[in-house]
Amino acid sequence: MKSLVIAEHENAILKPETSKTIHAALKVGHSVDVLVVGDGVSALAQQVAAIAGVNRVLLADNSVYAHQLAENTADLVVSLASDYSHIFAAATTTGKNTLPRVAALLDKSQLSEIIDVVDADTFKRPIYAGNGIATVKSLEDVKVITVRASAFELQGEQAPCEIQAVDAVIESNNSAFVSISQTESVRPELTAAPVIISGGRGMQNGENFALLEGIADKLGAAIGASRAAVDAGFVPNDMQVGQTGKIVAPDLYIAVGISGAIQHLAGMKDSKVIVAINKDPDAPIFQVADYGLVADLFEVLPALEQAL
């Protein structure tokens, strides 16, 4: 019995989700192969080969895989699937896009966003925006699974394992890449950052998010936002933390001017320490915060930046 993990990367930069997904796969107890799909990703395959626990790397390096379109990647994974009892991908937008397509092509149900491995057939996953944790046993002979990376650990290093080229070139004729516009950021990525400071509707406008930057610089933090702040146009939507945005679990999460709606809490309530800064003492965020400060954020933020 073997498991296959699909590596998560962007523009040939390996993402920490890959290592965490490998950790989840190793918990099943089978030997783990990792598939690296992309264009110009041979260096990335070498990095993956050095992640502790990886048995073999499969490398599908071809220009048709440049943008990891679901139509092409899913067919490629299906062509390799007969060797595996478990197929994993990180629950990123790439993994979520591709893996259900793989599952349906294999005629298997899929488990989404597992947060724990009970045994090779049984997994835990959050439902209802994290208000319930379901223990689910899969009756399928092949388990297709996406992994909530924030619930698993980074793997250490090992002497690099074998890398095997996959020659299959699969190109769909009914979908094509047009363009990508990436949000520029010098800060750590939200899903990997050890500290996150997020602003909500209470920030009042986009310019005021600058108040978070000095603090983020001092703490090496990523800047996030609530859906209210995104919908109001303060910041771009890839900064959104929540059920419909990114799920994060940093060491420290500072929520500024965020009331703490169910959907926002779903994205951050597994953070180790939560700080809430809000002038409304009844805001639900204080029910999950380890440290709460009831005060006007426009007075607190400059003072906090100074104090750090």
Next chain:
Amino acid sequence: MKILVPIKRVIDYNVKARVKADKSDIDLANVKMAMNPFCEIAVEEAIRIKEAGNATEVVVVSIGDKACHEQLRTALALGADRAIHIDTDQKLDSLHIAKLLNKLVEQENPELVILGKQSIDSDNNQTGQMLAALSKRPQGTFASEVVISEGKVNVTREVDGGLQTVSLSLPAIVTTDLRLNEPRYASLPNIMKAKRKPLETVAADSFGVDLSPRFELLQVEEPAQRQGGVIVDDVAQLVEKLKNEAKVIS
């Protein structure tokens, strides 16, 4: 062009879901139900495409017991032309739903199927992708913009690092993200009119799809409760606690 929009009846998103005392599932007795928010966005988009003259008919479909007529009528009041209810009491997985929808796609042959990206109850985010696989159609998931022109649909997708645009040949499958549009409200006259629009019920069994369960739900627990926190007096005390008590900053 015909557009098919699958919609789901779920717990209202403002309601905090509670786990049953016997841990068998979430307690849905006497809980307010509504159309899944992402499905509302899908219905809105289909209607906007029709209003722009790019579609002739919007068909909505829901799978579940008779109670989902309420959400189908809502969609009709918002502007859908007719509704199909696929009747079943069974709890179905995404794969079952995708297979039933695929049968319907074969019958109705819509050029575009628009679904929500995920339902807020099971949080699976699978059905659209699975339907695309089964119907051998391309997929534009997590759409924040949908532009139809000359046999193609360009979908701008919300991906982790920003926005990606793909061009799909029609027929295609699109799933909606939150920022695709802002759904309208149904007006009272339209709610009255919706009562006379066609709503057809077909039994799920009649599609010849194997609906036997692929999962066993062993239990549902409450998530770990966080320890009660403290309210600090000022910034100085906050920084002191983070440094010395929580030790998360240095």
